Amino acid sequence: MQLLKQKIKDEGTVLNDQVLKVDSFLNHQIDPVLMQEIGREFAYRFKNEEITKILTLESSGIAPSVMTGLFLGVPVVFARKRKSLTLTENLLTANVYSFTKQEENPIAVSGSHLKNSDCVLIIDDFLANGQAAKGLMEITKQSGAKLAGIGIVIEKAFQDGGSELRDLGVKVESLARISSLANREVSFTEEVTV
């Protein structure tokens, strides 16, 4: 997605050869117009999959997911990482190691909002080692719902998550794929044709 790649080039900061900071348009400040275009693109790529629900993880997955949900006409559920007074019953849970936060968190979704009749599109902001995506896949599996695929805004293709998920036969659509962050520079690689 050219608009996204240009945004990464113009505003992204390479902190080190593992970490790209995109706080100005995705992870802290959000560009709503870019989110709308991301939503439009995800909806296009998954338009034939009969999706009934989008599943994401708080917080950075919410904006791209809500825009995608608007285009697809489906609700969005965000898995919670922290305790909530109202999220207490019928919980589907998984453990996720966060690459950026360097800690393991349980994540939870209420089974009231994910049924075995659902067809789920998982969306997240980054794909690195695949931990968050696998956690959301585990929750999808516990619900009995079908997994249509995974939409990722930025994939760090030099880490293993993407290839592991594709090797499992999952349809993974990444809007930007980064081959390297070496020398404080962002290099992109081809998108994977599905």
Add this chain to the structure above:
Amino acid sequence: MQLLKQKIKDEGTVLNDQVLKVDSFLNHQIDPVLMQEIGREFAYRFKNEEITKILTLESSGIAPSVMTGLFLGVPVVFARKRKSLTLTENLLTANVYSFTKQEENPIAVSGSHLKNSDCVLIIDDFLANGQAAKGLMEITKQSGAKLAGIGIVIEKAFQDGGSELRDLGVKVESLARISSLANREVSFTEEVTV
């Protein structure tokens, strides 16, 4: 906002006389069409305020804020409650006691994304005791930006937050105002004409 009040009546669950659960369309599962209408309404109510930025708090403030940002043509910044690998410098911080989580959390925004030239609209999902709103106001004040006002999706008007903020002269626009949650029933009160 009639659509929102109907949604609350149809899908909200009164947990006790202090807590309304709206996990099916706002706080866990999100209804993107409703969020779009909320964004449209907030943008309308603040259209003359020359807003340059929306400030909210993760996670439930993000969806209504991003939609409002789309209508107003401005970016959205969400204050973080937890440590982030990329949110480390130039921090504006405040302490917020969460009514639903029953704990105090520091919240943080990067000063890179909030300038003294900004005119800020604060948006949040609920207004109860006003703690979150006051925390975001404190951060706005630290940045030197002007505060245009506060947009709240659901105000619990039987708690003090709304009246305290209005007594400070802040323009508070709530899309639904709840007068009571007694007897497991949601009662609405009039919107406050500003």
